[in-house]
Structures are given as structure tokens and as C-alpha cells.
Amino acid sequence: MARLGAVVSLLALIGPFAMASRAQEPQLPAAQFRAYWVDSFGPGLYTEAEIDQLVAETRAANLNAIVAQVVRRADCLCNRSMMPRTEAEIDPYPFDPLQTLIEKAHAAGIEVHAWLNAGIMWAGDVPPRDPDHVFHAHGPAAADAETWVSRRFDGASRGGNLYFFDPGHPAAADYIVEMYLSIVRNYDVDGINLDYIRYPDFNPGESIPAWGYTPVAVARFQAISGRSDLPDPTDPEWVAWRREQITGIVRRIYLESYAINPLLRVSADTVTYGTISGETEAWLRSRPYREVLQDWRAWMEEGIIDLNIPMNYRREPLPPPPGQPSMFGEWSRFAVNQQHARQVAIGTALYLNPVEDSIAQIRQALAPRPDGTRASGWVGFSYRTPDLLVNQRRRSPEYARADLARALTTADPDPGRAPLFGSPAVVPPMSWKLAPSTGHIHGAIVTSQGTPADQVPVNLHDAATGAHIASRPTTGSGWFGFVDLRPGAYAVAAGAATAAITVTAGRITPVALVLPP
Numbered sequence: 001m002a003r004l005g006a007v008v009s010l011l012a013l014i015g016p017f018a019m020a021s022r023a024q025e026p027q028l029p030a031a032q033f034r035a036y037w038v039d040s041f042g043p044g045l046y047t048e049a050e051i052d053q054l055v056a057e058t059r060a061a062n063l064n065a066i067v068a069q070v071v072r073r074a075d076c077l078c079n080r081s082m083m084p085r086t087e088a089e090i091d092p093y094p095f096d097p098l099q100t101l102i103e104k105a106h107a108a109g110i111e112v113h114a115w116l117n118a119g120i121m122w123a124g125d126v127p128p129r130d131p132d133h134v135f136h137a138h139g140p141a142a143a144d145a146e147t148w149v150s151r152r153f154d155g156a157s158r159g160g161n162l163y164f165f166d167p168g169h170p171a172a173a174d175y176i177v178e179m180y181l182s183i184v185r186n187y188d189v190d191g192i193n194l195d196y197i198r199y200p201d202f203n204p205g206e207s208i209p210a211w212g213y214t215p216v217a218v219a220r221f222q223a224i225s226g227r228s229d230l231p232d233p234t235d236p237e238w239v240a241w242r243r244e245q246i247t248g249i250v251r252r253i254y255l256e257s258y259a260i261n262p263l264l265r266v267s268a269d270t271v272t273y274g275t276i277s278g279e280t281e282a283w284l285r286s287r288p289y290r291e292v293l294q295d296w297r298a299w300m301e302e303g304i305i306d307l308n309i310p311m312n313y314r315r316e317p318l319p320p321p322p323g324q325p326s327m328f329g330e331w332s333r334f335a336v337n338q339q340h341a342r343q344v345a346i347g348t349a350l351y352l353n354p355v356e357d358s359i360a361q362i363r364q365a366l367a368p369r370p371d372g373t374r375a376s377g378w379v380g381f382s383y384r385t386p387d388l389l390v391n392q393r394r395r396s397p398e399y400a401r402a403d404l405a406r407a408l409t410t411a412d413p414d415p416g417r418a419p420l421f422g423s424p425a426v427v428p429p430m431s432w433k434l435a436p437s438t439g440h441i442h443g444a445i446v447t448s449q450g451t452p453a454d455q456v457p458v459n460l461h462d463a464a465t466g467a468h469i470a471s472r473p474t475t476g477s478g479w480f481g482f483v484d485l486r487p488g489a490y491a492v493a494a495g496a497a498t499a500a501i502t503v504t505a506g507r508i509t510p511v512a513l514v515l516p517p
Helices: 002-018 048-060 097-107 134-138 170-186 215-225 236-260 280-284 296-302 327-337 355-366 397-409
Strands: 033-038 065-071 111-117 120-123 162-164 191-195 265-270 307-310 343-349 377-381 439-446 457-462 468-473 479-485 488-494 497-503 508-514
Touching: 033 111, 033 343, 048 065, 048 097, 048 397, 065 097, 065 170, 065 191, 097 111, 111 170, 111 265, 120 134, 134 170, 170 191, 170 236, 191 236, 215 236, 236 265, 236 296, 236 439, 236 468, 236 479, 236 508, 265 296, 296 307, 307 327, 327 343, 327 355, 343 355, 355 377, 355 397, 439 488, 439 497, 457 479, 468 479, 479 488, 488 508, 497 508
Parallel strands: 033 065, 033 377, 065 111, 111 191, 191 265, 265 307, 307 343, 343 377, 439 508
Antiparallel strands: 120 162, 439 479, 457 468, 457 488, 488 497
């Protein structure tokens, strides 16, 4: 697998890097995540020839990873998953875009990260052709208990032309998790990439999270809160409940994918709406946290993603208009400061900028902070639209990618600077997975009748001292999990149901509890 070779290569590169003279211009680290986002709404993954070109152009830019969009709308550019094959102009079966990409990229020493749109079920007025697509059984025409499509406070079931899964519906949440796990079980991917892992846009105003009103979701909230009213979109209790539905999905994907492949890198494409100034308190006022209920800062702190890729999509005005805040710098700084024990790669909008301005943004994103901390890498959106002129249909993407590759590897637009990616780099190793010092817990709770125990608080205690470690609610399917626990003895309690367990470094300890009648 590509990641194993990367670890060996890293050992060879660290030595000379560590001996670099302090008098020289600061050098980039020997390990750095460098990738294109490759969307599947146009050429790039549709044929074997396109994949050959993609791999060659990725190597030409000294990149080491491809974040490939294999799931757009609960369908897959692949042949072996729980989802139907994508309706696009891809070569006919048995051609498998994902398998072909993995084989060719790994042969070139490039990692493949499967990018899935977690929250999007379908788009447009024409339903999917495949009768097995989830839209047919659980789309907007289904009965209230069976519809998984999120509803807005005003009753709308579509934002723009998109239908979204409702994370507060247990069956919808389970389906989202299984989309990812079906890829991990069937393909030798190096990572999975969570996109649209949040509540939708298309809200009535800034910081008004108006989605999540399926009858099942509202009923679950009413059951746990003891309320009977229909909550307002900004009701604090309702907002916090919906935010936890997203976090619960992320936690489950992280732990269940670890159980299949402990070395898999779990990444998320996170939003950076508006401004950010400060740390924790600023985050609690931010639009990602309040508007789309995506608490990616907490995900990093808990350790339920390995790589955060903030989509820091800004134009690079040089010089900036008077008084315009440097939102790109603010969000890059904040994300780097919130790496905790994981990693961050700053995502930039190639399609919004000329090549020279993208280079300036990448340089800023990768520059070390005053205390020496820095981002672990960069991801560019996108391979198909690599600069502003391509986005404006004023030149071909091939020419733009060639210009970008030259600027990254041999001819920086600033003649006084060395190229950013003048030599290849390996993907940064995940020390917490390669040499783990902690373990994890996952499990499920059922009632005495054998049904899933929904929204039951699960408490974790140190067995020796009795100290309370953490508490997590069960999901609608009774699932719960805890991440990054030091090895040792613990007690898990859900009401009167308890279990004594032992956590081992690098392993997941399973727990099954039955609530007494």
C-alpha cells in the first residue's frame, strides 16, 4: 500500500532535513500532505485514459495524494459498494473507476482518499434510474416515518436542486455511515474523506440553522428533552441536539473504519464561513458552529478525524482592499492552532485565483507560525478547474495544470523564492495509529425487548479510582463509542447496565449492554 512505502521514505528524508542550517531560508518539512481534490462532475475519473492523465499530472506537481470524489449523491464511481453505480459518462462495466485509480496511483507512489458527499441524497427533478437507489424508498415521497430527506422549518424538502439526508433520522444516519464502510471493506483506499458532513445551507439568514425537521428527528428531540413544541431553528437546546447528530456520525465512521483498517486516514472537508478571530470563544460564535452545526474544532480535540481539510476558499486580492479582513489568514491560523494531536491540510480555491495568487495562498498556508507550528499540508480545489481562467472558460485545464505544476516545482512566480514543492514529499505519518499509545471503545445497547436503546447516556469511569472520564449518548441504533483512552481498566455504565472492560493500545474494545426491564 502507498502509505507503508511513505513511512519508509520518511525515515530517509528526516535526517538531512533536521541538519539544515538555520541561516538558510526555512525549508519545508520532509513529510507533507499534497493533493488535488478531483471532483466527478466532469472528466478526470471517467475512463482509464483520464485516470492515467490524472496520475501523471499529480506526479508532475510533486503531489502525493488524490482526494477523489467517488460518491456524489448516494451513488458511486465504483462497482463494489452498497450504492448504485453513478449515472455519468463513465466507461461501461466492468470498468471500475475507483479500483483503476487505486491500482495506477499506488503504482506511482500516490495515495488515494475516497471522497464521499455524506449529506446529499439526490439532485434535480428526475429521479435516479436505478430502482435500488435510496431516493426511491426514502426520498420526499415516502411516508413520514420512512422519509430520510431533511426538511426545513418552513416545510421545504429541497435546497436549490438538492435533497439532503436528515442526520437526526437514525436510519438515515446509519445509511451515511454504511456508505463509507462499504468503500473501506471493498477497496484498498488510503483514506476516506467526509464532505457535506453538516446540516445544509439554504437558510433564511446567517446563523439560522433551519434544517432537520423530519417528523422522526423532531420526535426524538422531544423524547430526550421532554418537550412537546416544535422548536425554533435557533432554539439553543434544539441546535445543540442537531449538532450532536453530526458529531455522532463522524465518531461512528472513525471508530468503525478503524475496526476494519487501523491505518486508514479519516479526513473531513470543513467549512470556514465568515470570519474567525480568537480561539474557543470565537469558534462558538462562528458560522460553521452555529449555522451548519459542524463542530470540527471539537472533532479535532476529541480525535475523531485524523486530518482536517478546511475549505478556506478565498480570492487573493493583492493588495487587499482597505479595511478588508484577511479571512484566509485568520482561518488558516485558527485551523493550525486546532490540530491537537491530529493534522490539518489547508484547502484553497484554485478555481477562484490566477496561478500566481494560488501560489501565494499555498505559501501562506504552509508557512510556520511564530511558535513553529505549521499545517501538515495543502489540498487544491480542483484538478478539473485549476485556475480562474479555466473557471471562466478562457483556457483549457491541461494548460493551467501545467502552469501550476511549473510554479510549484521549478519556477515560482517570485524569482527570489525556491519552489514550494521543488522535490517530492511523503504523506505525514499518523503516529497515533502507527505507534498507538491509546485504545478505543465501541458498542451497542439494547432494551430488554431487544430494540436499540436510543439516546441513552453512556458513562465511562476509571475502574481504579471511580473517576468519571466521559459521557456519550447512544445513537438511534443504540451505538456508542469513546476514542483515545489510555490502556487500563474501565467501567461502562448505561443506567443500571454496567460492564467492566480493559482497553489495550491500538485496539477497539467491544461492549454490549442490555438495559434491565
